[in-house]
Amino acid sequence: MVLRLPSVAAVLAVAAFLVSGCGGGGKPRPDLLFVSTRTGVYRIFEMNVDGSRQQQLNSDKAPGKAGSFFQTDPAWSPNGAQIAYASLGDIVLADKSGRNERKLTSTKAFDTHPTFSPDGKRIAFQRGGAIWVMNADGSGAHRLVRDTGPDRSPAWSPNGTWIAYAHDYEGTPVRELWLVHPDGTGNHRLTRMNASANTPAWSPDSKQIAFSSDARGAGFKLWEIAANGSGAKRLTDSTAQEIDPAWAPTGSTIAFSSDGAIATIAVGENGVTTVTDSKNNDSSPAWNPVQPKSGSGY
16 A cells, blocks of 8 residues: 655645644634624624624623623724623623633623723713713713714724714604713704614724615615715615624724624625525624734725
8 A cells, every 4th residue: 555645735734724723723813793692692793704703702701790601792892802791781801712701890781782982091982872981991971962862883984083873852753973082062853854874883984884775765775975965875875774883993894783784895896705604694793993914804
């Protein structure tokens, strides 16, 4: 019998596979976090932008109320070292592996949708029907906006100038996007669509905001508007229900939930790529702010 040794190319290919699969002995770097009910409850998962390496962030129970493991609304810290998320009415902070969790809030109120300031020192969040801001260690929590009607889903601009949020007009189905400075001044209406506008997401240059709206009676679709309120336009020609946009740190791609699957679209194009299975009810994608070492982008 002749023993055939593997070629050098084959050895290198296997080595490359092992390194990429194990991260050089550590956990692979995920491109995206997202929320899924594939385990029966809402939990945070991670994956690469092409849909590979889908895995639960942390299989341990998170320290939500009553020891809950119900996790939603993930948000990365600007340096990619920590993750904030909501767990049954509390804001929780964990390291990037999903471990070392601790509650930042623990009140009778229901806290959701955390979003970091660009310097990582503060977090805006939704408390009940109001927008609040606190220090990243949970101290100094205070209400940011005082107006009539519920306010939802804050998003801090990358340049630190504005916090975008959705404002309900009570007694109507209308929900418009508004902007406010982080010190509570300059509050003003951004969209005028006479429809439901939701979950604003900033472009990396802070010039554009992606959001979901049911304007024009086509169901919820992806839209975009300039930070000065001009140029509102629909981003896709899909027939799916589209929610929860998230802009990649390169500015080239937007991830979102499309009929219960995570999908992506290249900015300036309308072709949608679906990267997870809709049967899993996936939503709330959040991009890793730290670029891949290869520099290949998304």
